[in-house]
Amino acid sequence: MKKIINAVDQVENQMIEGLVKAYPEYVYRVEGSDVLARAHKKEGKVALVSGGGSGHEPAHAGYVGTGMLDAAVPGAVFTSPTPDQVYEAIQAVATEEGVLLVIKNYTGDVMNFEMAADMARDEGIKVDQVIVGDDVAVDGSLYTVGRRGIAGTVFVHKIAGAKAEAGASLEEVKAVAEKVIANVRSMSMAIKPCTVPAAGTPGFELADDEMEIGIGIHGEPGTHKEKLQEADQIVDQLLDKILADLDYTGSDVAVMINGCGGTPLMELFIVNNHVSDVLKEKNINVYRTFVGEYMTSIEMEGFSISLLKLDDEMKALLDATADTPAFKVL
Numbered sequence: 001m002k003k004i005i006n007a008v009d010q011v012e013n014q015m016i017e018g019l020v021k022a023y024p025e026y027v028y029r030v031e032g033s034d035v036l037a038r039a040h041k042k043e044g045k046v047a048l049v050s051g052g053g054s055g056h057e058p059a060h061a062g063y064v065g066t067g068m069l070d071a072a073v074p075g076a077v078f079t080s081p082t083p084d085q086v087y088e089a090i091q092a093v094a095t096e097e098g099v100l101l102v103i104k105n106y107t108g109d110v111m112n113f114e115m116a117a118d119m120a121r122d123e124g125i126k127v128d129q130v131i132v133g134d135d136v137a138v139d140g141s142l143y144t145v146g147r148r149g150i151a152g153t154v155f156v157h158k159i160a161g162a163k164a165e166a167g168a169s170l171e172e173v174k175a176v177a178e179k180v181i182a183n184v185r186s187m188s189m190a191i192k193p194c195t196v197p198a199a200g201t202p203g204f205e206l207a208d209d210e211m212e213i214g215i216g217i218h219g220e221p222g223t224h225k226e227k228l229q230e231a232d233q234i235v236d237q238l239l240d241k242i243l244a245d246l247d248y249t250g251s252d253v254a255v256m257i258n259g260c261g262g263t264p265l266m267e268l269f270i271v272n273n274h275v276s277d278v279l280k281e282k283n284i285n286v287y288r289t290f291v292g293e294y295m296t297s298i299e300m301e302g303f304s305i306s307l308l309k310l311d312d313e314m315k316a317l318l319d320a321t322a323d324t325p326a327f328k329v330l
Contacts, residue, residue: 001200008197012054012076019061023325026065027072034081035089036061037071046164046173047071047093050102050157051086052109053078055196056217059154059295062326068161069102069324077196077298078218080108086116090125098126098170100177102156104149105133106218128170130177132156134186134306136245137214137223150217151258151295152184152306155318158327162320176313183309185246187238190215190260190302191228213237215260217297231267232274238305239278248309252287253279254318256306261296263303268292271303288318294326 005011016036020029027036050060051073060072070093075081090099099120103113110131117127134152160177168176190212193202196219203219206212211234214222229237257272259265268291279286287310295304310318322329 001195001197003195003197005197011197012074015054015057016061016074026325027061030088030092033088034085035071035073035092036064037089037092038064038069041093042070042165043095044097045095045167046097046170047095047099048102048157048161048164048173049073049086049089049093049099050153051075051081051089052104052106053080053218055194055298056295058293058326063154063157063324065322065324067165067320067322067324067329068157068327077198080106080112083112083115083119086113087119090116090120090127091123094120094125098128100160100164100170100173101127101129102153102160102177103129103131104153105131105146106148107145126170128174130156130160130174130181132181134181134184135216136185136187136241148216150186150188150306151256151304152186152308154256154294154327155184155254155306155308156180158322159314159317161322162317165320176317180308180314183246183314184306185242186304186306187241188215188217188260188302188304189213189222189234189238190300192262192301194219194261194298194300196298212302215297215300215302217295219297219300231270235271235274235278235305239275242305242307243282246309248282248284248307250283252285252310252315254308254310255279255286255289256294256304256308257289257291258295258304258306259293260300260302260304261293262299262301265292268303271305275305287315
């Protein structure tokens, strides 16, 4: 295993310190914790908190800032943050308008965020939550009951964050977040696994001529291995599964081509080239496209496709100002 680190037990701590030193105008580290909160606290508006294991950078701390998250809670690599950590994040950003938790559907995340929400309610803080399950590859796995939450979660951060920034109530922010969740679908693949620093070995093995279809974001294997195909054929396979799950015909959509951490932008743009062509052929209008690394799996080589069916409200919120280290609409 080759990693550009100092010590395995300092990976998360030194990453957090480095991020804060890079972006002090956006985030600060809540004293005595791993929580990263918005440098200038939002007052009188709903606050958004999300998080999960480290290793998905720029998710989630990269989305702390104007128009998106108010705090991010990174656990150890691919490990859910503890209830106490999530509770500290809620306390750091809570306003009288309340806090919305955006949770990816993994058993540990759901359990720990819900425990933290109960702790916060006991202190008189108004808290609600949404759970994202956008991955069409599997419905239930070792990590979750139901569908996994993957890169489509970033659309929830953006649109719900814009709604909160506009001064909407907690009920209204939750409602638009749930509308995004109902209309976003994603699927992933990989040609090379990632290695968790503490484990020292890859999460799965692939021969040089193999790819893994339907992988998750924690280095877990997908639904099956098969021979590596050309980019267009891979896109067709993923899109077929996404489009079979939700009828996008005649709709405006937002597209996210998300790199898994080790995929060159060159390859992501090749993927997007065919995605765009296929959607046009199927009478699906691409309203906005995002290509890059939004929710990674350390250094995994692969990508995911996310499609979000848009209505007028979601379009306006997607276009609203966002100013964070990793996501900007200005």
